[in-house]
Amino acid sequence: YLYPNVLHQLYWGYRESFLCIHLNFNSFVTRTNTCGELRSAHVGQEVTLYGWIQYQRQGLFLVLRDFQGLTQIIIPQDEAHSHVKKLLSNAPVESVVRVTGTVSLRPPGQENPKMPTGDIEVKVETAEILNSCKKLPFEIKDFIKKTEALRMQYRYLDLRSFQLQYNLRLRSQIVMRMREYLCNLHGFVDVETPTLFKRTPGGAKEFLVPSREAGKFYSLPQSPQQFKQLLMVGGLDRYFQVARCYRDEGSRPDRQPEFTQIDIEMSFVDQAGIQRLIEGLLQYSWPEERGSITTPFPSMTYEESLADYGTDKPDTRFGMKIVDISDFLRRSDIRFVQNALSYPRGTVKAICIPQGMVSDAFTYCLYNFPDSEIAPSHSPPSLLQCSALGSLRLESADLLEAAGLVLRDPTVFHFLWVVDFPLFLPNEENPTELESAHHPFTAPHPSDTSLLYSDPTKVRSQHYDLVLNGNEVGGGSIRIHSAEQQRFVLEKVLKEDSEVLSHLLEALEFGAPPHGGIALGLDRLISLIVDAPSIRDVIAFPKSFKGRDLMGNAPDYVTPEELEPYHIQVSWPLAEKEAKNP
Ligand code: ASP
Numbered sequence: 001y002l003y004p005n006v007l008h009q010l011y012w013g014y015r016e017s018f019l020c021i022h023l024n025f026n027s028f029v030t031r032t033n034t035c036g037e038l039r040s041a042h043v044g045q046e047v048t049l050y051g052w053i054q055y056q057r058q059g060l061f062l063v064l065r066d067f068q069g070l071t072q073i074i075i076p077q078d079e080a081h082s083h084v085k086k087l088l089s090n091a092p093v094e095s096v097v098r099v100t101g102t103v104s105l106r107p108p109g110q111e112n113p114k115m116p117t118g119d120i121e122v123k124v125e126t127a128e129i130l131n132s133c134k135k136l137p138f139e140i141k142d143f144i145k146k147t148e149a150l151r152m153q154y155r156y157l158d159l160r161s162f163q164l165q166y167n168l169r170l171r172s173q174i175v176m177r178m179r180e181y182l183c184n185l186h187g188f189v190d191v192e193t194p195t196l197f198k199r200t201p202g203g204a205k206e207f208l209v210p211s212r213e214a215g216k217f218y219s220l221p222q223s224p225q226q227f228k229q230l231l232m233v234g235g236l237d238r239y240f241q242v243a244r245c246y247r248d249e250g251s252r253p254d255r256q257p258e259f260t261q262i263d264i265e266m267s268f269v270d271q272a273g274i275q276r277l278i279e280g281l282l283q284y285s286w287p288e289e290r291g292s293i294t295t296p297f298p299s300m301t302y303e304e305s306l307a308d309y310g311t312d313k314p315d316t317r318f319g320m321k322i323v324d325i326s327d328f329l330r331r332s333d334i335r336f337v338q339n340a341l342s343y344p345r346g347t348v349k350a351i352c353i354p355q356g357m358v359s360d361a362f363t364y365c366l367y368n369f370p371d372s373e374i375a376p377s378h379s380p381p382s383l384l385q386c387s388a389l390g391s392l393r394l395e396s397a398d399l400l401e402a403a404g405l406v407l408r409d410p411t412v413f414h415f416l417w418v419v420d421f422p423l424f425l426p427n428e429e430n431p432t433e434l435e436s437a438h439h440p441f442t443a444p445h446p447s448d449t450s451l452l453y454s455d456p457t458k459v460r461s462q463h464y465d466l467v468l469n470g471n472e473v474g475g476g477s478i479r480i481h482s483a484e485q486q487r488f489v490l491e492k493v494l495k496e497d498s499e500v501l502s503h504l505l506e507a508l509e510f511g512a513p514p515h516g517g518i519a520l521g522l523d524r525l526i527s528l529i530v531d532a533p534s535i536r537d538v539i540a541f542p543k544s545f546k547g548r549d550l551m552g553n554a555p556d557y558v559t560p561e562e563l564e565p566y567h568i569q570v571s572w573p574l575a576e577k578e579a580k581n582p
Contacts, residue, residue: 036116064097073122101124152542174287207219207257237266241263258543265517269478297417301418424457425437479514479516
């Protein structure tokens with residue numbers, strides 16, 4: 001039981017040191033103590049505990065568990081208590097019970113130094129089985145392996161594990177600290193924005209919600225982007241929200257169709273202002289047990305990031321940068337190398353694993369020559385071209401780590417700003433058209449504004465991403481606040497119908513202040529902080545990677561009668577088998 005107790009000590013340490021308040025877990029209820037609270041100082045006290053039976057041994061003792069810890073309970077063996085003995089010896093594991101008894105020291109030699117309550121035990125006087133537990137689908141012990149599908153089907157049981165308790169409680173505390181920093185120290189206003197809205201151009205695919213007006217649908221917003229900008233027009237000045245966002249992006253292993261952002265917007269701010277705010281926010285809310293983080297975070301341009309790491313979210317915890325070895329190889333007589341270099345912008349790049357890091361150092365090479373359609377010869381290397389090298393770098397790191405080398409220390413946190421993104425990128429499906437690298441409300445870099453009208457592909461933007469250990473954990477931008485410029489971007493560059501955004505365009509004409517913001521992906525951030533294998537481990541009720549709730553079985557069929565008010569008919573006949581067995 002070292003593992004859960006270590007988690008708990010860390011967690012309570014965090015609360016005590018950061019909150020500096022005494023938490024009363026026993027207010028309003030009839031227990032005197034939690035199962036993690038009793039120490040030798042309590043010896044002699046009569047206590048009442050509530051909890052679940054973690055295990056029970058031969059009618060002699062049991063271990064009671066609640067959110068805070070474990071306490072050993074001694075079952076009385078004398079005749080006068082025979083009914084208590086019978087009750088507790090027969091109760092199945094995970095039944096929920098009340099026990100009342102006296103705290104005593106464990107007999108010498110029987111203390112358990114790995115348990116915070118390991119010096120004491122409670123000698124039961126009376127007990128009550130509040131609810132018995134039927135045969136479990138899996139044991140509630142962190143070290144017992146179970147499939148994720150089963151864990152999700154019985155999520156309420158999985159939530160009883162110390163690991164999930166720890167993850168959700170730490171998440172709650174971090175959000176609490178963030179609120180404190182934003183609202184109490186810096187005057188931000190927590191505003192809720194609608195989740196029933198309408199389609200927004202660009203960006204992710206949105207979920208539709210039918211309405212009673214024939215043919216009309218709401219959309220669930222992919223983020224509160226438009227509302228937060230409109231709040232700036234409304235003079236709110238500093239907004240934040242723990243915002244639920246929705247993206248119908250289909251099956252992706254580590255994405256959720258609904259997820260949470262710490263969403264922020266400020267008036268009269270520049271890029272550096274937003275960056276300092278986020279650094280301060282993370283430093284203030286960072287759990288002490290995860291070490292400290294140093295600010296300001298380093299910064300890298302998009303171009304540098306692609307060239308050195310082959311990605312716009314580089315993992316900077318280790319070197320092995322991509323290097324251009326074309327010049328070095330130019331005089332070689334290796335045919336395929338010469339062939340690669342004969343292209344107009346042909347290069348040969350390599351990742352070097354330094355001698356000594358592994359006994360037989362190895363080097364990967366990959367040819368990288370431009371495809372004239374993707375990268376016109378005057379433009380810098382594109383993400384597409386660099387990403388093969390970037391993946392290779394990460395794969396090399398995986399290989400080296402599998403061979404026993406530690407490249408990425410799990411206790412180390414490398415934050416990084418990636419800046420100076422291009423404002424537009426070639427559309428993935430149709431490379432002759434442009435799409436926003438961030439979203440269509442992002443302002444051009446001040447020194448590139450005139451290029452917007454002459455050569456939009458060359459414009460850098462005021463978009464910044466926050467990267468942590470190779471994961472994008474946030475992104476934002478300074479916004480366009482001129483209606484004329486916003487209209488130009490939508491209509492002339494992105495070829496979007498600006499009519500759907502007429503409310504926003506009009507608002508910009510009524511004295512909209514210059515403004516900018518950012519959103520942090522809370523689920524991903526917390527999963528990195530707790531070193532969880534998946535973001536599902538920091539969400540109470542996550543969806544499967546196919547977007548299903550395996551516990552309640554959502555989404556589900558509805559009857560034709562239920563669809564009628566929405567003027568919707570399912571056009572294909574539902575085969576009976578399909579309906580019964582989706
Ligand atoms: N709304 C943006 C997003 O969800 C963040 C921002 O620009 O503030 O990525």
